[in-house]
Amino acid sequence: MKYEKRLIIRILIAVILALLFKFYYIIFTPITLGIVGFFLKLFGYNAIMDFSLKKIIIGYNSLDFVEACIAGSAYFLFSLLVLFTKNLGLRKSLKLIGYGVLLIFSMNVLRIIILIIILLEMGKNWFDLIHLIFWWFVAGIYIAIVWIFLTKKFKIKTIPVYSDIKALLKKRKPH
Secondary structure, eight states: OOOOHHHHHHHHHHHEEEEEETHHHHHHHHHHHHHHHHHHHTTTEEEETTTTTTEEEEEEEEEEEEEEEHHHHHHHHHHHHHSTTTTTTTTHHHHHHHHHHHHHHHHHHHHHHHHHHHHHHHHHHHHHHHHIIIIIIIIIHHHHHHHHHHHHHHHHOOOOHHHHHHHHHHSSSOO
């Protein structure tokens, strides 16, 4: 298939993912709540998951899981990085997305568990402080680290967006 056709298909898939953005939350919210609740119970906390209200209740603490807690935008961003990386091919793209989602999901679950334990054991002030540190600094850096790690693991030499723009400009120049 010609390069331009593949690029158009990748752009169309990105548009479809953007239009279906809410599905990231529909898929990952119950999975995230369930696994976080499972681990909290494993650690001895009496966690009650309310999937319909998207919350976990532990004692007098009712923890609401808003969309930002689920990290749907992180999965979307990672998907876009993969889609806008030139010359990956379907198989490599699916592997990248699979590994990326698994790494982001695992870290997000770990982050949530740590924050809940901090809230329960150290109080709201420590929770708020560490939550903001995660929110402002760690999240974006972690996605970058996952991307760099996977590009090295899969020996990817192209740069998202830049490589496509470079290729398109090269095609426009007369030889």
